Amino acid sequence: MSGAAPAKVVFTTGFARRYTGGEREFAVTATSLRGVIKEMDRLFPGLGATLEEETTVAIDGALHEVGYFQALRPGAEVFFIPRIEGG
Amino acid sequence: MDDQVNVTAARKAFKWVGTRPVRPDGVPKVTGRAMYGADMHMPGALVGKVLRSPHAHARVLSIDTSRAAALPGVRAVITAADFPEQTFEYIGPERVAVNFWHVTRNIMAREKVLYEGHAVAAVAATSDSVAAAALALIDVQYEVLPHVIDVDAAMAEDAPLLFDDMITRGVEPAPSRPSNISKRLEFKIGDLDAGFAAADEIIEHEFKTATVHQAYIEPHACSARFEADGQGEVWSSSQGHFTVRALTAKLLNMPVGDLRVHPAEIGGGFGGKTVVYLEPVAAMLSKKSGFPVRLAMSREEVFRASGPTSGSSMWVKIGVTKDGKITAADGVFKFQAGAFPGSPVMNACLCAFAPYDIANARTVGYDVVCNRPKAAAYRAPGSPISAFAVESVLDMLAKKIGMDPLELRLKNACRIGTPTIFGPKHAHNGYAETLQVLLDHPAYKTKLGPNQGRGVASGYWFNGGGESSATMQVNADGTVLVATGSPDIGGSRASMAIMAAETLGVDYNQVRAIVADTGSVGYTHVTGGSRVTFATGTAVVDATKTVIKDLCRRAAMIWDVDPEGVVWEDGYAKPAGSNVGEFKPLSLKEIAAKAAQTGGPITASASLTAGGQAPGFSTQFCDVEVDPETGKVTILRYVAAQDVGRAIHPAYVEGQIQGGVVQGIGWALNEEYIYNSKGQLDNPGFLDYRCPVASDLPMIEAVLVEVPNPAHPYGAKGVGEVNICPPMAAIANAIENAIGRRLTELPMSPPKVLAAIEAGA
Numbered sequence: 001m002s003g004a005a006p007a008k009v010v011f012t013t014g015f016a017r018r019y020t021g022g023e024r025e026f027a028v029t030a031t032s033l034r035g036v037i038k039e040m041d042r043l044f045p046g047l048g049a050t051l052e053e054e055t056t057v058a059i060d061g062a063l064h065e066v067g068y069f070q071a072l073r074p075g076a077e078v079f080f081i082p083r084i085e086g087g
Numbered sequence: 088m089d090d091q092v093n094v095t096a097a098r099k100a101f102k103w104v105g106t107r108p109v110r111p112d113g114v115p116k117v118t119g120r121a122m123y124g125a126d127m128h129m130p131g132a133l134v135g136k137v138l139r140s141p142h143a144h145a146r147v148l149s150i151d152t153s154r155a156a157a158l159p160g161v162r163a164v165i166t167a168a169d170f171p172e173q174t175f176e177y178i179g180p181e182r183v184a185v186n187f188w189h190v191t192r193n194i195m196a197r198e199k200v201l202y203e204g205h206a207v208a209a210v211a212a213t214s215d216s217v218a219a220a221a222l223a224l225i226d227v228q229y230e231v232l233p234h235v236i237d238v239d240a241a242m243a244e245d246a247p248l249l250f251d252d253m254i255t256r257g258v259e260p261a262p263s264r265p266s267n268i269s270k271r272l273e274f275k276i277g278d279l280d281a282g283f284a285a286a287d288e289i290i291e292h293e294f295k296t297a298t299v300h301q302a303y304i305e306p307h308a309c310s311a312r313f314e315a316d317g318q319g320e321v322w323s324s325s326q327g328h329f330t331v332r333a334l335t336a337k338l339l340n341m342p343v344g345d346l347r348v349h350p351a352e353i354g355g356g357f358g359g360k361t362v363v364y365l366e367p368v369a370a371m372l373s374k375k376s377g378f379p380v381r382l383a384m385s386r387e388e389v390f391r392a393s394g395p396t397s398g399s400s401m402w403v404k405i406g407v408t409k410d411g412k413i414t415a416a417d418g419v420f421k422f423q424a425g426a427f428p429g430s431p432v433m434n435a436c437l438c439a440f441a442p443y444d445i446a447n448a449r450t451v452g453y454d455v456v457c458n459r460p461k462a463a464a465y466r467a468p469g470s471p472i473s474a475f476a477v478e479s480v481l482d483m484l485a486k487k488i489g490m491d492p493l494e495l496r497l498k499n500a501c502r503i504g505t506p507t508i509f510g511p512k513h514a515h516n517g518y519a520e521t522l523q524v525l526l527d528h529p530a531y532k533t534k535l536g537p538n539q540g541r542g543v544a545s546g547y548w549f550n551g552g553g554e555s556s557a558t559m560q561v562n563a564d565g566t567v568l569v570a571t572g573s574p575d576i577g578g579s580r581a582s583m584a585i586m587a588a589e590t591l592g593v594d595y596n597q598v599r600a601i602v603a604d605t606g607s608v609g610y611t612h613v614t615g616g617s618r619v620t621f622a623t624g625t626a627v628v629d630a631t632k633t634v635i636k637d638l639c640r641r642a643a644m645i646w647d648v649d650p651e652g653v654v655w656e657d658g659y660a661k662p663a664g665s666n667v668g669e670f671k672p673l674s675l676k677e678i679a680a681k682a683a684q685t686g687g688p689i690t691a692s693a694s695l696t697a698g699g700q701a702p703g704f705s706t707q708f709c710d711v712e713v714d715p716e717t718g719k720v721t722i723l724r725y726v727a728a729q730d731v732g733r734a735i736h737p738a739y740v741e742g743q744i745q746g747g748v749v750q751g752i753g754w755a756l757n758e759e760y761i762y763n764s765k766g767q768l769d770n771p772g773f774l775d776y777r778c779p780v781a782s783d784l785p786m787i788e789a790v791l792v793e794v795p796n797p798a799h800p801y802g803a804k805g806v807g808e809v810n811i812c813p814p815m816a817a818i819a820n821a822i823e824n825a826i827g828r829r830l831t832e833l834p835m836s837p838p839k840v841l842a843a844i845e846a847g848a
Contacts, residue, residue, distance in 0.1 A: 010510050012274070012510045013272065013273075013274065014257070014259075017259075053178075058514075060511075060512075060514060061503075061504075061511045061512045061513055061514030061515075062514040062515075062698070062699045062701075062798065063511075063514075063549060063552070063698065063699070063700055063702075064552065064696075064698030064699060065552055065553045065554070065696050065697075065698055067696045067698065077511065077512070079509070079510040079511040081437075081509050081510065081511075082433060084434065084437070084549050084551070084616070
């Protein structure tokens, strides 16, 4: 991983405030979404479960349900937004 | 987006994708043999009925069921006391933030009734008449409380409180006093002040929309059978039998594995059948009585007690330059949640300005409880409501700067890389294409007559992905069965069969698609969010590819060659090259006939969490004529363009678009919940709740714009929802064009239109 540009990780709303104290943007070095979740949970214990259960993720703009398997390119933009449900 | 180019180029090679074969569920439906929720009649089944509150808001002082229980023929009487209490916590997605403390109280009232029609007790009896008589013998003592129906009134300082301890979430510091505001949300991007300072023209306006029901033709209905060993089965009409299983098991405090749910045919859902009302009640009645129990809502019960979508009160402000560039946009959206928190206001905030490239924007949302039935999802939940306000203001701005309303939208259309208010950049095109196709439409420039007007509007919806499963079985004669866990609401069985046939290279009529119960296929999320063709379709293609690999392996066994020496083309196993040997291609039927000798039955399953769904964009224009004497609005022409990615079965896609538009027309012109002074619904039936019928409508022209999604094997995007976003504003804009008066409150029924005409006279 050394030398790879970190992913830009952003929480769209304040859903993570109780963990991060309001901080919403992070630089995380990871090759998959699992790596991002693990790192966020290491920094803010309990946040990982919240991200897994309560959010939808946009990776470089494309929406996904949160899954460990999603790969990240170096410098990827990762936005966690409250999960969207349709009708 | 090279992948998109590849998908487009591949279209010419499609044999079944994009065709319109006969629907597999057509004959049972037109002959009346299809089994809907109410059609299950099990031997010995009891009739269930629910006692509902006559009051909009009241404290439940006592419930005496003894006389009902003593009535001959009554086998069980239940109240909320029969259901386990649930913990007060918001679990899962923030938008739907399921709080089972609320859910169990919506299923059966406990301390209070919170809307007219709220269930308070239920009976199971040997006949309909005995059940009805038993309901009349249940004595409920109420303390009637002041009620509140309107969202603005519910937000007032002195409003009657539905919950004495509800503190608004999303506000810091937390308010010190309770209110009916469950939650506040805010999304923003850029610098609003600077954006509005750069505008040449600014328009702001307030809007209101009425509560409307999904108005599915089939009322909620189910049957349940609970066995002495604690296991149960449910048959019901829903948009997701796995969700019915999960919710029912939770509400009865039983393991998910002890409950099996069978999907019935569904006569419409539109989001309203993604939740449960009757299933836990029927299951509890069955558990208590020891007999199967059948429960079905009347039409009145559907209106009074099942989720409509939110009514709203909104304010929107947008600024533009003289040449039509939007510089800033701001909006406040206040949504009725009904009796329990959970309106789709977050979606309204996210979608409101999503089609546009706006550097400076903000949306604020309020989720507000009031004494109405709990809101449920309805087609692109939340987005049509905010679109009504935003698209109306855009029309006013276009008129003010003298610009064609489609050109204004095109100038500001989002494209790949455009930032959104919720953070990520758009990853897909499709919006500008819908605008351009209408600009080029021959009817867009046609001349209008007296009292006639033309209006345009657009809409955005995310579309969905998520968990889906599919199983494929190859029968001994080479026919194929595809089983999925997605209830078929919009023709998904046909679409699944098409994608399987296309991938397998066989005739569509060789493939039968079914909807399997929770015990017969892997977990599949609801048929909602326009996710099925995308997510479940991908699972079907994945399962098909696994079958093809197996077929090649079996062909290699038959030919006694290496599996790598076999390829699958057009429904046949063929030697990969001349070096493999000279073999006559083997058909699916020929390989299937050798299944036993080559390893047993040919089956494959696939499960996935689908991601990379592309959003839906819709742009529509309509021509209306307004009767100046009555205010009645007649739709003369309606053209709806939508980016559908790739239409797997175009007739079904057109049907989705037409259906969404028609529901939007009803929302725009007539549909509304009308309450009396006691908070009781005055129009719980189709005579007084006026949905459009065929004679009210012109042919809705659906224009399919295909910008394929590379994340789907055939480029499909969700098509079921975004079509309902534009109609309300398109019609309001057309009415304004016809009569020169702006209507800002739905429905735009004849009295309101007439009043607007007379106010301007």
